[in-house]
Amino acid sequence: MTSTAMPTAGQHGLVAHSDGAFVPVQTRSERFRSVNVEDFAPVSGREHEWKLSPVAAFADLTGGELDGSRLTIETTDVPGISFSYIPRDDARVGTAGTPEERASANAWSTFEEALLVSVTGEDEKIAVVTRTALGDTPRAAHTVIEAAPNSRGFVVLAGTGAARLSENVEILVGAGASLTVVSLQEWDDEAVHLSSQFARLGRDSFLKHIVVSLGGKVVRVNPSTHLAEQGADIEALGLYFADAGQHLEQQVYVHHDAPHTKSRVTYKGALQGAGARTVWIGDVLIGNAAVGTDSYEQNRNLVLTEGTRADSVPNLEIETGDIEGAGHASATGRFDDEQLFYLMARGIREDEARRLVVRGFLTDIVQKIGSADLEARLTAAIEAELEGR
Amino acid sequence: MSVLEIKNLHVNVETEQGTREILRGVDLVINEGEIHAIMGPNGSGKSTLAYTIAGHPKYQVVEGEILLDGENVLEMSVDERARAGVFLAMQYPVEIPGVTVTNFLRTAKTAIDGEAPAIRGWIKDVRESMSNLKMDSAFAERNVNEGFSGGEKKRNEILQLELLKPKFAVLDETDSGLDVDALKIVSEGVNRAHANTGLGVLLITHYTRILRYIKPDFVHVFVAGRIAEQGGAELADRLEEEGYDRYQVAESAAEAVPAE
Known part of the structure; x- marks a missing residue:
């Protein structure tokens, strides 16, 4: 049976108006994307992906030249999680995703080598990568976290001290692997951190992805998860606490692209103090092939004082009617x-x-x-x- | 001996229709170990009295005093009043998501006593009080009032009363919404606290039903923001038979007289 939820060629909005009016991109998976910064127009702040962000606070990261050399990092040494650098043309680079906006593309165009975090072996282990005191030079970084098939691991990407950083993180979860990645932002008060994180989940794999944003002037972490193969399962969690003058943003995207995939997205935030600002946009796309999908996303905000603003925008797109469940919820309360x-x-x-x-x-x-x-x-x-x- | 004194208490609340005068000169003295029942029709100001004693910010005291052993309660913050020995069992206890009953009780006990209770004795006390109130031990790990039935919420209030050991307890319609079994259990809890600690009780209720289980020393009839009549337990029996009608007739006659 053909689902009535399928878009049809004649559906309103899918064809250009006869007067030539602009037709926005109709589905999340068809947004423009490129690894080349020059393919994106300069950022004005009116673009849908930037309209809730204070773009003037980081024009250097979207439009300026970035330092693409290695970041100073500290790593913990555990068996089964190794760290190395790989060149730009390594086959793994670019397999989890492609930039959809200019800061991400700028970092991608500039980074010299990618940090590879390689997880192997079936025993549980935890490793922490800390980026600290990156200074006030605008920087680009690229990290690939690769979990081998059937491996298990827990990787924390932490940031402290000063930073002006635009980065891309690729997370490759092999078949049957179970991986936790925590992106922990505890930057200084003046730091700016823009992070696009792309995960690709193999067959029957599980990723727990956690974004914790506490410190930094502007922190924008946008995780996209591609549930590319059957049985892939993502639990996406977020925790943020915005103080006076802080902007903490997360644009979360989950693409169900294979049968019997599952996603749970839960982000919670607190806001306290004048000018404390948070943004959560949650996009879930259940593609044509994703029969038997089970999906739920929610965002909750707790407003502690006057003078704060929380944006919360859940979006759900469903291209097949043959699913187990899809829901979303958002609540912001005092x-x-x-x-x-x-x-x-x-x-x-x-x-x-x-x-x-x-x-x-x-x-x-x-x-x-x-x-x-x-x-x-x-x-x-x-x-x-x-x-x- | 402890004493809670309420003198000429006048209380207003701000509403969308403007300022409303709710309490219009309440006088009441509760000595340690005494049980006072405050009875009255809906809207007579009984709950306002309860919340004003506890210090809810919604209620503005415009005149009068509340003294606990001579100390001015009205100058104390809500938490200071509780630490001074005043307890309010609420009619509608709120849910506190993510905070377990165990954690909450220990935090409150530590705040009231100024030091953390000795672990072993405390756990035993909590268990015993819960078992007395016929509360399943699984309650301890549930979040405060979250998903509790009406009866469970009231039992949880009395559990706190027993464990925090205040000098005076204000019970705001603790009997409302309880079936007879729950009413007995809750009443026994109040009677235990009364017997064990010499608790003074201000029992606010609309119905005489709870007075079968908790015997008041004094009954005060509350009408239109003041005490219209007081007496002993026999007054409750009379209210049971006659209701509040005769007070309301008198009150509406008084209202008809222009105030100025």
């Missing part, structure tokens, strides 16, 4: 004064009561991370945020 009253009426001081409520709100994300060390570290970091440190 801090509930009745919760505060209840806790204080039990003797709990206001600052501690606020901590309890916010920690409670974010806790289901923290608890899903799957590393006790990292969970404890993030709990402490969230408390520090609440105290304005």
Whole structure:
């Protein structure tokens, strides 16, 4: 049976208007993409992928020259996770995705070598890559995280100190592999970090992808996941806490492109202080081939003070009717004064009561991370945020 | 001996229709160990009295005093009042997602006592109180009030009353929405706290039903923001038979007289 959800040639909006009016791209998978920065027009801020971002704060990253040399990194040494550099023409580069905007293409055009994080072996292990004190030179970077078939691993990509960084991260998850990747942004107050992350999931593989953005002036992490083969499964989690003057953004895209693929996207954020700003855009595309898809995405924001703004935009596109489930949800709410009253009426001081409520709100994300060390570290970091440190 | 005194209390709330005068001069003295029932029709200001004692920011005290052992309660923040020994069992306890009952109880106990309770004794106390209130031990790991039934929420309030050991407890319509079994369990909890700690109780209720299980020393009838009549337990029996009608007749007659 042909699904009625299929686009047809004559469907309104798919053909140009007779007056020649501009027809926007109709499906998420057909956006323009190129690895070459010159193929993109200079960024004005009116483009759909930039319209919610403070583009003037990082014109150097979208339009200027970038330093594409190796970043200073610190890595932890564990058996089964190795680090090396590979040249631009390595066959793995470009297999997980292609830039869809200018900052990403600028980094791609400029990086000299890619950092390869190679995960092998079936035992559980965790490695941390820390990029620290990158200075105020605009930089480009490219990272490939490759999980061999049937391997298991946990990789943390952390950022601290100063940075003006545009990067691309490719995540290749081999058949039957189970990988966790955490992108942890704890940059300095003035740092700008734009990261496009592309994951390609092989047959029956599982990726837990977690974006944690706490520090930085502008942090924009856009993870795209291509569920390319049958049985691929992504759990995409996000946790962010925007203070006064901070812009934290994530544009999440999941492309169901094979039968019986599954996705769960859950992003939660808190906003506190004048000018605290967050953006979440969640695109899910269930393609023609993706029968039996099971998909759910949600975003929740907790507004703690006046003067903040949270944008939350879930989009769901379905090209086949033969799926198990597809849903989305978004809610942005103020801090509930009745919760505060209840806790204080039990003797709990206001600052501690606020901590309890916010920690409670974010806790289901923290608890899903799957590393006790990292969970404890993030709990402490969230408390520090609440105290304005 | 502890005493909670309410003197000439006048309270307003801001509504969309402007300022409304809710309490119009309430006088009440509750000594340690006494049980006072406040009864009255809907809208008479009973809950306002409860929330004003606890310090809810919605209610503005325009005149009068609340004193706990001579200390000015109105100058205390909500948490200070609780630490001073005032407890409010709420009619509609709110959900706190992500915060377990265990974590919440320990945090509150630590705040009230100024130090963390000794682990072993505390766990035993919690278990015992939960079992007395016929609460399944799985409750401890659930998030505060999240997905609780009405009866479970009320039991959870009384659990806190028993564990936090305040000097005075205000029970705001704790009986509403309870079936008779839950009502008995909750009443036994209040009676235990009363017997064990010399708790003073301000029991706010619309119905006389709970007074079969919790015996008041004094009954106050609350109408239109003040106490219209007071007496002993026998007054409750009379209300059971006659209802509030005769007060409301008197009140509407009084309302008809121009205020100025």
